[in-house]
Amino acid sequence: MAIDFTLSSEQNALRKTAREFAQGILKPIAIKADAEPDPQKAFAMMKPAYMEAHKLGLTFGFIPKEYGGAGISNVDLQIVAEEICAVDPGFGCILLVNGLALLPLVWFGTEEQKKKWLIEATSDQSGEYIAGFNVSESAGTANFDHPSAYPSGLQMTAEHDKGRGEYVLNGSKYWPSSSGGWDLMGANVNMFVVRTDRHKGGKEGLSAILVPRGTPGMRFKAPIDKVGHRTNQNNWIECDNCRVPEENVFAVGDGDLIISKAFTWSGPVAGIAAVGVARSAYEWTMEWAKTYTAAGDKPIINHQVVGYMLGDIATRIEASRYLCWKAAHYLDMYQAEGQAFGAMAKVFSCELLFDTVYKCMQVAGVNSLNKEYPLERYLREAAVLPIYDAGTIGMQRRKIWGVMADPDFDTNAFRDCEPVKFMKSMEGR
Incomplete structure (x- = not known):
């Protein structure tokens, strides 16, 4: 079967490693850091988690093997990023930025530059290199x-x-x-x-x-x-x-092509980060709906309006996940060239996120405003994701438009996984 969404044994092991790190190491640190009023102190608090991520090969795993990285695929990166961002998309962004900064060397740098800077990063023994x-x-x-x-x-x-x-x-x-x-x-x-x-x-x-x-x-x-x-x-x-x-x-x-390609590579990653946050909001709200009665005689999951709303939420999360996977697969096929399609994954998933979290808040009611519960934090993160990482109404949508406006654009290219060459003429519309 050509189309198969089943993870390989290696991918399942990768997901297990990322989930155990996120839940066991990252989560307790991230909750405290999120509440820290000083932004620099909050960032510095993440250093121990970063160093543990380095031990697991998560900080520079995207760098090709010949320069000391793990050479993981974009699809594998999706699996890791969802688990991390389900706990803290801010930390996920720290890891993402390593890629935004260093992968342009892989794409555009000289061999001497690659050997100097990429190996410097991957050979760091302290675990602090950023x-x-x-x-x-x-x-x-x-x-x-x-x-x-x-x-x-x-x-x-x-x-x-x-x-x-x-x-x-x-x-x-x-x-x-x-x-x-x-x-x-x-x-x-x-x-x-x-x-x-x-x-x-x-x-x-x-x-x-x-x-x-x-x-x-x-x-x-x-x-x-x-x-x-x-x-x-x-x-x-x-x-x-x-x-x-x-x-x-x-x-x-x-340099313009670096910006376009870097934010193409990060598009599906930002999209799967949104999936991770949405998933966490959905899982918490589902548990709430199955235990909270609102002073009635049965949990609110038994009310039709709640069931319909949670069903819609689950459907959209699945749709977003597979769009991100498809975009990542496409980028793996064409050396991260897929500017319109990486942007589509980012725009769709991140804009869907805010509505998803707010619907979860509607299910939980006024209790969702209580900082004792996580939905207020998910809402704050949902406000960030659509407007960071090249935005959605700015650079990302301009990329989609620029590619589609080309006279030779094939409307079925993404469906058929056919290559689409990105040119300077597609920029600046």
């Missing part, structure tokens, strides 16, 4: 590929000082994750997408650059205090004549 992905700016990121030259689009610049063999970074980044590191002195490495040519628009003027921890001229302000994803650090970074060796630059003129 990477930051820096695209977002205070002016917004949705128009990163704006056709006009500076100052439209991304505004952080990196000027090439050829005489010294360096690039000089100036400007700021706002909202990037993990960039400040565990001590707010910097992640081990930060990958920035910057403007290396002020005279060209986003489709031509952007590049990627790697900035190691301790580089002079890079300053981190206090992390952003957020409603949800409180265990994940979001930063405000300022670079003032921050000098970086020119060998740290890659994808010169193609």
